[in-house]
Amino acid sequence: MLPRLCLLLFPLVVLASCALPPDSPLFQPSESLSSYDQESFEQYVSDSRAWIADNRVFLHEDRNLEIEFNTPFERRPDEPAKRGILFVHGLGASPWYFTDMADALANDGWLVRSILLPGHGSRPADLMLPDFDDWQNVVAHHASLLAAEVEELWLGGFSTGGNLVTTHALRDENVAGLLLFSPGFYPDNGYLFIAPVISYLWDWIDIDDENNIATYQSLPTRGAALYYRSVKAVQKDLKTARFDKPVLITMSQHDSVLDPNATLATFQDRFPNQKSRFVWYGDTPQHVDDPRVTVLASSLPDRRISTFSHMNVLFAPENFYYGEKGSHIIFDNGQDGIPIPENTDTLWFGAWGQVAAEKYHARLTWNPYFLDLLDSIREVTGDS
Template sequence: MFLRLSVLLSALVLLASCAVPPDSPRFQPSGSLPRHDQPSFDEYVRDTRAWIADNRAFIGDDRHREIALNAPFERRPATQAKRGILFVHGLGSSPWYFTDMASAMAEDGWLVRSILLPGHGSRPADLMLPDHDDWESAVAHHTKLLADEVDELWLGGFSTGGNLVTTHAYHDDNVDGLLLFSPGFYPDSHYLFLAPAIAHFWDWLDIDDEDNIVTYRSLPSRGASLYYRSVSAVQKNLHAERFDKPVLMTMSQHDSVLDPDATLDAFQTRFTHPSSRFVWYGDTPAHLDDPRVTPLTSYLPDRRISNFSHMNVLFAPENRYYGEAGSYLMLENGQDDLTPPDDPDTLWFSAWGQRDADKYHARLTWNPYFLELLDNIREVTGD
């Protein structure tokens, strides 16, 4: 799932021979998708958890934990909330991706909800089941439910989720602003347009061992096609008109999935509100003259970090699964000809595909600037 889509989609001649799934429930779709149109968020969470319990191809023995980390959730503040935000995850990931941010924002007085996009939370093959309309419908329905409870409404999205919430915000006057983390506006692939055609001939673009309880590692071609639909929709809106409400956007210069420069250019030209902010993790962009852009170095040798990945911005260093001392380590990082060291204290961390003859790079899965990111959110949202 984390391999570059440009690599996957350009290797068409290999698909028929290598993208053959093993005989496992993980690579066979469930009978149906869960409902997302319940009249209350509590009912939606209850029904979705039950559906995950019935349909998930579990990876470990702790089924309760896997259900909890893939189900939609809500965080309520201690007092009556006047502001709310709906978070939407990316392709192959889960609502849990926003757990650290949700807890922090709830402490700041926000009502926070994170939904499950249809096709997720159960098994990679379930990405063969939804249409793009299912995703848009889920976002629209839960945006409306949250709007009915708060005076001020924000949407947040990671990667593909960033595309979905941005497209929705263009057409919903109730939305007051956006938080976008590695938004998938511009993929680093010239072949993504082929994804819908490929889906008619091959079921799978990538087959991997499924050992991550919060992320699919395998990718059906249907999933890439759905991402392409989200890209087409959001680009159509971006090209048609500017977005004049406050936006926080983050991007890594070394993102292996997206085109960071195109995203930065879109922020500067299409997202015009003076309170908007863009946090750029990497070297200071050349000829930068937009005071709304904050560059932060992503080379942190004291923490053995070479650069930032597509996904790491969302997670606090203390996160128990993806954090600095977390239980899950992404060793497969595009260095197939190198051997991981026996001593984990010699590992370096980076985006996918970083190569250095003297270092083995695991994926960076936490944000050393997480507290600063929370301050950026408070600045943009007026806390």
């Protein structure tokens, strides 16, 4: 969804896209949001699962799998954990985005939790229901719950979730470090500021086929406005504050949603800890002389990969849904008018909008350097 946001918020495109949604429950909000302020994480998971079961508009026959993907979850190590991390997903995504990361960190002895942002997990229209306070409060509440169980609290976030956890960490002395994957600090879009205004005029920015059980494909204007609120909040904080504790940030040079160079500059200026690392997927950035920056090539022709996408960093190649041989391929990748090849073995993969002669690019949804990323995380967190 987010890869379209930069284009869809251009005013003329927005005007053209403001059609009435189909007469489907997908585009009609639930009666209420799921609660998130339970006294225990166990109760929160149980209540969220029941709410999703009652309110989700199911896309496929395997309802249990859809519920599992969208329910908050916890991974506990074999021994009592001294350190814990709370993961927060991005706009339109789900707690399941952190499944591979959670398994790896739990094996390293971490207590790992992944929460559900209000408005997610059920139907795209439910993004019309939350306020920005709901998103900030769910992070604060579950950071507090986790801090009470471990000696050392970390936060992690993808995209919009990266904004939310960074804003929280700059206010919460309990946070020992951050893991940020494609954090949405700087959208590559000059029109995002109009999203709150549009939300009073039209309900939908994008109406699309829903076939991905881990991610909404359609976007209400309210969802875009909430993302804008997260951008405003984190940018305001980063103008005046530094995060002196360790942080890992990943970014693709070819991210279709964000400005990677602005994120890199902010890392160098506002995240001064010498243990911190910035993992850059692409060509070596110019005028960067910082030993904390690691550059990994994103053009891997032997694996039919042209560029890295906004989302692929989180998923192991073995992931059964988004992995190299996973069951779900995102064909809709900004190549209108180009026929999808019948033989998927000829597909190339890249960021949204990747176009090349005689090649059809599906979205890259897994990280060929996933094990290297885990090593970088261990280096930043002191596990190496």
